[in-house]
Amino acid sequence: MSTESVSMHTPASATPLDPLDRRIVLATQAGLPRVARPYHAVAEQVGATPEEVMARLQRMLDDGVIRRIAAVPNHYALGYKANGMTVWDVADARVDALGEQVGRLESVSHCYLRPRWPPDWPYNLFAMVHGRDRDEVELQARQIAELLGDACRGHAILYSTRILKKTGLRIA
Amino acid sequence: MDALDRAIVNRLQDGFPVCERPYEVVAGQLGCDEDELLARLDRLLSDRVLTRFGPMYHAERLGGGLSLVAMKISPGDFERVAEIVNAMPEVAHNYAREHAFNMWFVLATETPEGQRAALDRIERETGYPAYSMPKIREYFVELKLHA
Numbered sequence: 473m474s475t476e477s478v479s480m481h482t483p484a485s486a487t488p489l490d491p492l493d494r495r496i497v498l499a500t501q502a503g504l505p506r507v508a509r510p511y512h513a514v515a516e517q518v519g520a521t522p523e524e525v526m527a528r529l530q531r532m533l534d535d536g537v538i539r540r541i542a543a544v545p546n547h548y549a550l551g552y553k554a555n556g557m558t559v560w561d562v563a564d565a566r567v568d569a570l571g572e573q574v575g576r577l578e579s580v581s582h583c584y585l586r587p588r589w590p591p592d593w594p595y596n597l598f599a600m601v602h603g604r605d606r607d608e609v610e611l612q613a614r615q616i617a618e619l620l621g622d623a624c625r626g627h628a629i630l631y632s633t634r635i636l637k638k639t640g641l642r643i644a
Numbered sequence: 645m646d647a648l649d650r651a652i653v654n655r656l657q658d659g660f661p662v663c664e665r666p667y668e669v670v671a672g673q674l675g676c677d678e679d680e681l682l683a684r685l686d687r688l689l690s691d692r693v694l695t696r697f698g699p700m701y702h703a704e705r706l707g708g709g710l711s712l713v714a715m716k717i718s719p720g721d722f723e724r725v726a727e728i729v730n731a732m733p734e735v736a737h738n739y740a741r742e743h744a745f746n747m748w749f750v751l752a753t754e755t756p757e758g759q760r761a762a763l764d765r766i767e768r769e770t771g772y773p774a775y776s777m778p779k780i781r782e783y784f785v786e787l788k789l790h791a
Contacts, residue, residue: 488707489707497699497701500698500699501699501701502696502698503689503696503697504660504697504698504699506667506682506697507682508665508667508668508678508682509664509665510666510667511664511666526663529662529699530662532699535705536702536705537701537705537706538699538700538702539700539701539702540658540659540660540699540700541660541662541698541700542656542657542658542660542697542700543653543656543657543685543688543694544694544695544696544697544700545653545657545693545694545695546692546693546694549691549692550653550693550790557741557748568781571781571783572783572784574783575783575784575785576784576785580785581785582782583782583784584779584780584781584782584783585779585780585781585782585783586712586778586779586780587777587778587780589775589777592716592745593714593775593777598712628743630741630742630743630748631741632739632740632741633740633741634739634740635737635738635739636726636729636730636738636739636740636747637729637730637738637749638736638737638738639736
């Protein structure tokens with residue numbers, strides 16, 4: 473009972489990387505140098521000109537290969553002690569329109585459609601909700617429930633109790 | 645964290661410019677100088693207020709395979725299974741959650757085809773089924789945690 477249909481569900485839009493792109497990914501996937509001219513530092517590391525590195529990064533941003541260049545906060549350190557993965561069993565015909573609306577709620581940081589595993593796992597819509605405590609998360613979950621209305625047949629909130637491992641994605 | 649730290653955390657979640665002196669540009673927007681921003685960013689990272697800072701790559705668009713995987717582990721067996729799962733380099737994040745499905749991790753492989761082999765290995769080594777839930781669609785979110 474492993475991959476039901478990984479290939480079917482995996483987006484096919486892979487952008488081919490040339491060797492310089494790949495060196496840039498490797499040099500920056502752990503983070504951007506914290507020096508006055510960070511792209512110059514990367515350029516030195518990968519053996520290209522700063523202009524070329526900046527052009528490649530800008531192209532990867534435009535193509536969506538890079539979502540954005542940004543900081544990732546630690547929820548716990550910012551006081552968001554309750555992190556609930558809310559999961560919903562939403563009618564297939566309505567889930568796309570409703571998923572877009574759930575994603576727009578302020579407290580939702582990720583919102584995905586995923587495959588069900590009936591009968592063990594009936595839920596197809598996943599929305600991560602962060603709050604200072606569980607009451608706050610439950611309040612947000614009630615807002616989502618209202619929004620979904622009768623398109624939703626059931627839901628659950630899975631709180632994280634422990635981070636077992638957290639490393640950045642290593643992808644190149 | 646003081647007001648400037650909070651402003652830095654909020655501003656840097658929004659995106660960072662690609663130009664010769666990007667820290668100077670952002671420092672100007674925040675009303676501090678470049679050295680101050682760099683020093684505070686170093687501290688926010690070493691204090692783990694921020695877990696990372698840099699380009700956020702989109703694994704699937706780089707040609708990789710990515711999925712969220714859930715497992716139902718008997719409580720007495722949890723630590724043994726966590727050790728096996730965490731030891732795999734393909735496992736990026738792994739969380740314990742309160743539910744019958746009590747272990748949830750992100751599995752990132754170099755190719756989409758690599759997912760099956762990694763899942764088979766996890767099932768073989770742990771003796772538990774792995775429920776793979778790769779995303780079918782991603783809905784737009786306004787990503788921002790206010791510091």
